[in-house]
Amino acid sequence: MVTGPAPPAPVPKVSARGLGVRFHGVPALSGVDLDVAPREILGIIGPAGSGKTSFLRAINRMDEFIPGMEIEGSLSLDGRDVRRFRNLYALRRRVGVVFPLPVGLPLSVYDNVALSPRLSGVRGKDELDGIVEKCLRRAALWDEVRDRLDTLGSLLSGGQQQRLTIARALSQSPDLLLLDEFSIAVDPVTTMRIEDVLRELREEVTIILVTNLVQQARRVADRTAFFLTGEMVEVGPTEALFEGGARDPRTTDYIEGRFG
Amino acid sequence: MFQPTPVDLRNRAREGLVRWLLLGLTLVIILPVLLILGVLAWKGTPALSLEFLFTEPREAMTAGGILPALVGTVWLVAVALLASVPVGVAAAVYLSEYAPDNALTRIINLAIMNLAGVPSIVHALFGVGAFVYFFRFGTSILAASLTLAVMSLPVIIVSTREALQAVPRAFREACWAMGATRWQTIRHVVLPNSVSGILTGVILEVAHTAGETAPIMFTGAAFFVPFLPEGIHDQTMALSLHLFIISTQVPGVPEPVPFAVALVLISLVMSMNAASIWVRTRLRRRKKW
Ligand SMILES: Nc1ncnc2c1ncn2[C@@H]1O[C@H](COP(=O)(O)OP(=O)(O)O)[C@@H](O)[C@H]1O
Ligand SMILES: [Mg+2]
Numbered sequence: 183m184v185t186g187p188a189p190p191a192p193v194p195k196v197s198a199r200g201l202g203v204r205f206h207g208v209p210a211l212s213g214v215d216l217d218v219a220p221r222e223i224l225g226i227i228g229p230a231g232s233g234k235t236s237f238l239r240a241i242n243r244m245d246e247f248i249p250g251m252e253i254e255g256s257l258s259l260d261g262r263d264v265r266r267f268r269n270l271y272a273l274r275r276r277v278g279v280v281f282p283l284p285v286g287l288p289l290s291v292y293d294n295v296a297l298s299p300r301l302s303g304v305r306g307k308d309e310l311d312g313i314v315e316k317c318l319r320r321a322a323l324w325d326e327v328r329d330r331l332d333t334l335g336s337l338l339s340g341g342q343q344q345r346l347t348i349a350r351a352l353s354q355s356p357d358l359l360l361l362d363e364f365s366i367a368v369d370p371v372t373t374m375r376i377e378d379v380l381r382e383l384r385e386e387v388t389i390i391l392v393t394n395l396v397q398q399a400r401r402v403a404d405r406t407a408f409f410l411t412g413e414m415v416e417v418g419p420t421e422a423l424f425e426g427g428a429r430d431p432r433t434t435d436y437i438e439g440r441f442g
Numbered sequence: 443m444f445q446p447t448p449v450d451l452r453n454r455a456r457e458g459l460v461r462w463l464l465l466g467l468t469l470v471i472i473l474p475v476l477l478i479l480g481v482l483a484w485k486g487t488p489a490l491s492l493e494f495l496f497t498e499p500r501e502a503m504t505a506g507g508i509l510p511a512l513v514g515t516v517w518l519v520a521v522a523l524l525a526s527v528p529v530g531v532a533a534a535v536y537l538s539e540y541a542p543d544n545a546l547t548r549i550i551n552l553a554i555m556n557l558a559g560v561p562s563i564v565h566a567l568f569g570v571g572a573f574v575y576f577f578r579f580g581t582s583i584l585a586a587s588l589t590l591a592v593m594s595l596p597v598i599i600v601s602t603r604e605a606l607q608a609v610p611r612a613f614r615e616a617c618w619a620m621g622a623t624r625w626q627t628i629r630h631v632v633l634p635n636s637v638s639g640i641l642t643g644v645i646l647e648v649a650h651t652a653g654e655t656a657p658i659m660f661t662g663a664a665f666f667v668p669f670l671p672e673g674i675h676d677q678t679m680a681l682s683l684h685l686f687i688i689s690t691q692v693p694g695v696p697e698p699v700p701f702a703v704a705l706v707l708i709s710l711v712m713s714m715n716a717a718s719i720w721v722r723t724r725l726r727r728r729k730k731w
Contacts, residue, residue, distance in 0.1 A: 247618050249543060275621035285616040288635050297630060298620045347616070354620055 193261045195220045195358060195388040196241060200255035203236040205248075210236040214255070214414045216407060223380065223389040225403025225420060227396055227436065232409040234392040238360045241390075242277045243270050259358065275302060278351030278387075282363040284343035286335030287350075291318075291327050294335040294346055298354045313353055320383070321349035322375050341372030348379065359389045366394060377402050396437055400424050408433045482708065486701030494702060498668055503687070504694045508703055513670050514583075514678030515710065518658060519651050521587035521674055522594065527644060529591070530598030537599070538606040539628055558596035562656045565593040569661040584674040586662025593657055594647040601646070605639025606632055638726040645718040649711045655682040681707040 194217035202212040211233030218224045226234050243264055245251040257264050259273070267273045275298070287294050295314045296304075304310055314331070318324040323345040327338070335346050344364055351359060361380075365373040380389055380402055393399050399406045400420055407417035408430075415430050416423075428434045446454070493507055500506030541547040569589025579585040609632050617627040655663075663680040665687060671678040681703060689700040 242619060244615075244618070247615070271621045271623060273621075274619060277619075279616075279619040281612065281616065281619075283612065285612050287613055287616060287631055289631070297617075298622075301620070301622050301626050301630070350616075350620070 193220075194218055195222075195260065196390070197258045197261075198237075198255065199257075201237070201240060201257050202254040203233065203240050204250075204252045204254070205236075206250035207252075209412055211240075211409075211412045216414060216417055218388060218390060220388055221384060221386070222404045223384055223391055223402055224417075225399030225406040226390065226392045226409060227394075227399050227406060228409030229436070230394075231411070233412045234409050235362055237409070238279070238362055238390065238392060240264075241358070241360060242274045242279060243267070246270060275354045276356055276358060278348075278354055278356035278359045280344070280347050280351055280359070280361040280364045282366045284340050284347055284367060286338055286343040286346050288334055288336045290332045291335050291338070291346060292331040295349050295353045298350065302354075314349075317349040317352040318346075320352055320379065321345045322379050323349055341368045344368050344372065345376065345379075348376065352383075357387060359383065359387050361389065361391045361393075363392055363394045365398065373398070396439075408436060410436070479708070482701050482705045486698055486703075486705040489696065489698035489702035490705065495706070499666065502694075503666060503684075503692050504696070508681065508684060508706065510667055510670055511679040511681045511684040511703070512706065512710070514663065514667075515652055515681040515707070517583050517671055517674075517678060518587050518590060518663070518680055519648060519714070521583055522590035522651050523644065523648065525588055526591035526594045526598055526647065530595050531602050531640060533595075534599045534602035534606060535628060535633075538603045539624060539632065554596050554599050558600065560593075562593060562654055565589055566657040566660055568592065569657055574661055580675070581660070581664070581677055582662050582675045583671055583678050584662070586658040586678075586680075587674070589657040589661045590651045590654060593654065594651055597647055597650070598643050601643025602636075602640045605636040605643070608639060609635045638722045641718050641722045641725070645715050645722075648714045648718070652707065652711045652714070653682055655680075655686050659683060681710070 196216075196218040198214045198216045201214040201216075203210045214237065226237065228234055239245070239248070239251070240253045240257055241259070241264065243253075245253055253265060259276070264273060287297070289297065292314055295317050296310045299310060299313050304313070315324060315328075318327060323342060326342060327333075327346075335343065338346060344367070348364075364376060368376070377398065380391065383389065391399065391403060403420045405417060406420045406423050408415045408423075408428075410432060416428065416433055418427065418429070422428075423433060424437060426434065428437070495507060495512065496509050497507035498509055537547065537551065541550075566589065569585060569592070573579045573585035573588045574581055577585075579588070613631050613635070614627050617631050618624075622630070658680055662677055663683045664677040665679075665683075667677055667679050685700060685703045685707065688695045688703065
């Protein structure tokens with residue numbers, strides 16, 4: 183199922199060196215050194231408050247919208263420092279994000295998926311139709327909504343909304359996908375379907391999967407990182423980590439559920 | 443098996459009590475409104491007629507109709523809204539979506555709150571100084587409407603801001619994360635989902651604006667103008683001022699006439715409200731999350 187560490191690539195998709203995040207001066211994350219290879223799935227596990235979401239927010243520069251958030255150290259996407267990106271909107275369009283709670287925007291299902299292409303200037307009806315169908319198919323939602331593309335996205339079931347969110351993220355044609363505890367409000371069957379979707383997407387997209395389910399990392403991640411109280415304790419091949427090969431005893435404790 | 447416990451019984455009794463109490467208080471509020479409407483309808487209807495609505499006053503306003511005042515009020519309200527809604531909504535959007543949370547923003551918010559409490563006669567004096575003399579609009583619909591607009595700005599800003607803040611932040615974050623700018627997010631997600639709330643504030647101000655007398659008295663509304671306004675630089679009659687004048691300043695006005703004028707004013711306000719409520723429900727049908 184899992185093939186071990188991705189082969190080292192010349193330019194990592196994401197590269198963090200001494201990365202830290204502060205909120206109003208209080209560190210939420212510090213000293214993270216981490217490379218994510220192109221087209222790997224990196225799992226991030228760790229208890230609540232350990233800085234996982236902050237890490238994702240640093241990558242797509244949400245500090246623009248979060249008062250008091252500061253990024254320190256270096257963080258690059260395809261070798262370009264995200265802190266030097268002039269056009270943050272272009273940066274964010276390359277990075278799809280899926281949030282913990284499904285966010286179906288109060289627009290029709292169609293408009294949810296077509297919004298991002300429209301915002302970046304796609305106008306043709308045929309082209310939009312094509313994008314919408316393709317993204318909904320890839321998010322394994324098309325068959326359930328093809329007949330009601332004009333119902334409100336916010337009225338779908340939680341599991342459907344979460345797949346809608348994935349379709350919306352894909353509509354940006356991102357080359358990096360960030361998922362933040364996507365299964366928190368989703369039933370187990372939908373969770374499995376989304377995990378299948380992720381395994382397929384891996385052919386084209388790099389994925390960082392923050393998860394509250396340790397076993398989910400085991401099922402889908404090539405490598406897994408363990409965050410704890412604002413630090414990255416370690417990162418390694420998922421297989422090794424879960425087979426008792428963790429270097430730090432805290433990692434093993436967390437994985438095996440022996441954690442306070 | 444499911445015997446109510448004493449606590450259940452007490453809660454049930456309390457529930458009933460609270461319910462009746464709330465209903466009672468609601469009726470107490472509605473009662474005066476119904477009484478007013480009833481008295482106006484009863485005493486005013488005899489004077490109402492198409493002629494009353496569509497002719498000009500005659501014989502020193504003791505006879506004839508109220509057309510210039512009716513048309514004047516519509517002008518005043520419309521021009522006031524044209525000025526206050528765009529400015530108020532823009533200010534609210536800035537305060538809710540762009541302004542950093544700092545001392546300056548807080549002072550501005552406080553100032554807006556205080557502005558809402560300024561008595562209308564003070565607005566009137568401000569309007570005379572600012573619009574009639576300083577900007578040299580003279581006593582005109584423009585000056586009067588701008589005075590009314592300034593008066594209604596605080597309410598429009600506050601209610602619009604509340605409506606914007608009612609849109610969950612998660613929607614904004616989802617939009618920003620897609621690479622949308624703040625404005626794109628506002629335009630496509632925030633505003634469409636807050637129009638109904640914004641309209642609520644506007645509706646309140648329509649009524650408020652149409653009924654005010656003091657702010658227009660010195661700025662553009664006149665005692666008697668025997669023709670219809672042709673533009674915003676004309677003076678005009680207005681229902682509220684006309685009502686004030688015929689009930690206090692003009693001898694020999696038949697008794698039903700002031701009631702009829704009040705009835706027309708209230709009907710005008712209520713039909714404007716009804717129209718906005720209709721628009722609002724149509725818009726709200728789309729808003730669900
Ligand atoms: N917007 C914010 N303002 C202030 N503190 C925050 C904010 N977001 C997160 N934090 C703090 O940063 C720390 C890490 O949070 P987070 O990255 O959300 O952790 P995780 O996703 O692992 O649960 C927590 O202590 C949290 O309280
Ligand atoms: Mg989190």
